[in-house]
Amino acid sequence: MAETARDTALDILLDIEQKTFSNTALDKGLRKIQFSDKSERAYVTRTVEGVTECRMLIDHILGRYIKMKYDKLRPIVRNVLRLGCYEMLFMDSIPARATISECVKIVKKHNMASLGGFVNAVLRNLDRELQGKLGETENDAAGDSASKGDAAKNDISENGQAEAGKSESDLARIDRVAEIFNIDKEYIKYSTPKWLYEYFVKTFGKDKAERIVRDEFNDRGLVIRVNSTKTDREALKERLKEKNIRFENGRYSENSLILKNIDFVRRIPGFREGLFSVQAESSSCAVEALQIEKGMKILDLCAAPGGKTCYAAELLGGTGEVISRDISEEKLELIDDNIRRLGLTTVKTEAADATVLEPELKDSFDIVIADVPCSGLGVIGKKNDIKYRILPEDLKGLTDISKKILDNAVSYVKTGGRILYSTCTINPGENEEVVKKLLEEYSDPEVKGFTLSLLTERLFIQGIDETDGFYYAVLEKK
Numbered sequence: 001m002a003e004t005a006r007d008t009a010l011d012i013l014l015d016i017e018q019k020t021f022s023n024t025a026l027d028k029g030l031r032k033i034q035f036s037d038k039s040e041r042a043y044v045t046r047t048v049e050g051v052t053e054c055r056m057l058i059d060h061i062l063g064r065y066i067k068m069k070y071d072k073l074r075p076i077v078r079n080v081l082r083l084g085c086y087e088m089l090f091m092d093s094i095p096a097r098a099t100i101s102e103c104v105k106i107v108k109k110h111n112m113a114s115l116g117g118f119v120n121a122v123l124r125n126l127d128r129e130l131q132g133k134l135g136e137t138e139n140d141a142a143g144d145s146a147s148k149g150d151a152a153k154n155d156i157s158e159n160g161q162a163e164a165g166k167s168e169s170d171l172a173r174i175d176r177v178a179e180i181f182n183i184d185k186e187y188i189k190y191s192t193p194k195w196l197y198e199y200f201v202k203t204f205g206k207d208k209a210e211r212i213v214r215d216e217f218n219d220r221g222l223v224i225r226v227n228s229t230k231t232d233r234e235a236l237k238e239r240l241k242e243k244n245i246r247f248e249n250g251r252y253s254e255n256s257l258i259l260k261n262i263d264f265v266r267r268i269p270g271f272r273e274g275l276f277s278v279q280a281e282s283s284s285c286a287v288e289a290l291q292i293e294k295g296m297k298i299l300d301l302c303a304a305p306g307g308k309t310c311y312a313a314e315l316l317g318g319t320g321e322v323i324s325r326d327i328s329e330e331k332l333e334l335i336d337d338n339i340r341r342l343g344l345t346t347v348k349t350e351a352a353d354a355t356v357l358e359p360e361l362k363d364s365f366d367i368v369i370a371d372v373p374c375s376g377l378g379v380i381g382k383k384n385d386i387k388y389r390i391l392p393e394d395l396k397g398l399t400d401i402s403k404k405i406l407d408n409a410v411s412y413v414k415t416g417g418r419i420l421y422s423t424c425t426i427n428p429g430e431n432e433e434v435v436k437k438l439l440e441e442y443s444d445p446e447v448k449g450f451t452l453s454l455l456t457e458r459l460f461i462q463g464i465d466e467t468d469g470f471y472y473a474v475l476e477k478k
Contacts, residue, residue: 236270281467378461
């Protein structure tokens with residue numbers, strides 16, 4: 001039997017449940033249907049991202065109609081129900097009867113005919129409770145476009161994958177659903193583990209905490225960074241206008257553009273010619289803060305997928321050298337792909353363990369970039385299963401691995417050189433507190449033979465700064 005878009009979405013959801021990262025699972029699934037109709041890709045993208053984002057809310061609602069323990073359901077049945085519930089709550093253009101019928105068919109297709117009646121009953125009970133309660137919202141026409149096959153609101157990740165369209169109408173609909181089902185707990189409403197929501201409240205205050213968890217459902221568009229070695233922002237704008245792609249200038253970087261109506265990144269004019277890269281403005285700002293000068297020698301210790309490496313090479317303008325490292329050949333392939341596409345000739349990639357000190361590299365580089373492993377709290381909107389995977393102990397501070405990487409960065413940079421320390425988290429324990437301790441550790445020249453000073457630091461908070469959550473600090477070795 002031919003596989004439908006719902007089958008594809010279900011396969012991806014099952015893959016995610018088997019602990020595959022959501023962005024990886026979605027990318028793999030979309031590649032399998034990359035030649036399918038645009039409406040099918042849009043449906044798969046929207047439902048997979050939507051179910052993942054709203055999983056706690058959906059499971060809470062479905063639990064009202066299921067007597068047995070929800071986690072005891074067969075994975076296929078559980079995810080078919082999630083898929084059906086999401087359609088009924090958020091995709092008005094699909095009639096409930098069609099959703100229910102197709103969900104029952106999928107279960108039967110998987111040799112579970114005896115459970116078809118169970119799926120039918122659960123979803124029909126949900127449909128009865130929703131009758132007449134989900135009217136149109138102010139932005140429903142735009143927010144429901146992906147369900148109708150218009151992928152204009154879809155975002156694209158750094159590896160070229162389409163992500164589900166997210167709009168203010170999604171937030172309006174979440175508010176309405178919470179009202180219908182009398183859900184007054186914010187952490188359930190925004191599908192954020194209770195402990196994590198409480199952490200946000202404790203760290204940032206209730207108002208900012210709500211803006212942070214709501215931001216996951218906002219569509220900020222696709223941010224691209226112009227490759228200044230091949231073109232400029234104005235010239236790229238003209239290429240985009242020719243294809244009727246809506247855009248606006250970046251908010252923080254003069255080399256950034258924010259695109260609005262994108263289906264697949266590889267189809268954007270100029271992608272194959274290497275005229276741009278996909279990179280969040282917060283990450284671009286970190287590289288710009290280094291004030292890179294022509295002829296510099298730069299080491300990027302944890303480089304994949306290569307955004308900072310490539311931007312550094314572009315700013316060098318064909319001079320100097322960038323050594324771009326990561327631990328596996330698989331990760332290096334991502335960097336190499338970007339280097340080739342962008343036409344960068346001064347980048348050398350190497351497989352290396354950044355935690356292992358190499359004495360021969362001591363005092364060798366003008367700049368060392370250390371984008372260390374972290375909790376990822378700043379990119380939940382792009383990798384929306386992070387919130388379900390993270391544990392309280394993950395927020396206690398810098399891991400031993402990250403500390404070794406940072407110490408090695410200090411060793412490798414020349415006196416007078418700079419270190420970029422960055423993370424994609426908003427946890428102070430992995431950001432400001434780390435830098436404070438590092439400065440204290442390297443404060444006495446009699447002990448280390450040199451000192452470190454803080455040149456600049458910046459924290460971007462999603463939902464407040466209109467970009468990914470991100471932290472960077474630029475340190476100078478003296």
